[in-house]
Amino acid sequence: MKVNFTKKQMQQLIRIAEAGNWLANSPRDEAIESYDEIYQYILESAYKMGLEEIQYDKLLDLYFLKPEVEDEIHQLAEEYDSYTFWETLPIKLAERDYEREKHLRNDDPESRFLRITEIEESYIEEFMEDGFEKLVIKK
Structure with missing residues (x-):
């Protein structure tokens, strides 16, 4: 099966692929190899399509997003982390x-x-009102 993407769609796909690969592999010591393989395949396809957001490292024989695109995705990841932190903290404390x-x-x-x-x-309610201000850890 062959799937055709416009350049604009491919730009979105590489961002989604980076976000997904980062989510799956960033907390691991050993990356999920099959995810890395498909990620490289997507980046290679984007590179061959002429997307300027991709760079190829001949020495490593790997494709990478340019730093400014990585930064864009990592900003989204930070927003997600902040959101999940504030969603999870009250649940964990309540439990x-x-x-x-x-x-x-x-x-x-x-x-x-x-x-x-x-x-x-x-x-x-407390966190919405005061954030961490009144949070104390007793030892």
Whole structure:
């Protein structure tokens, strides 16, 4: 099967491929090889299409996005990280707090969910109001 892309579509595809490959491989010591292979295939196709955003390293025999394009994608990744951090933090804290108080309760699953949601909402409210200002870690 052959898929044809316009230059504009290919510009978007390389950005999506970079974002996906970065998401999958950045937290790993060993990259997922099959992802790297398809990523290289996409970059090679874009390079052969004449996209200026791609550079080829003869010594490594690899294709790379130019730094300004990588920076663009990494900015999106930072936005995503910030979003997921603020979405996840109240949930994790609420689950922790519930675990600390569950010996005082005998909740069914629905009551457990409602209590965790209640705690989570209080954290969300606090973080929206003060961010990290009142967050303290006790040792």
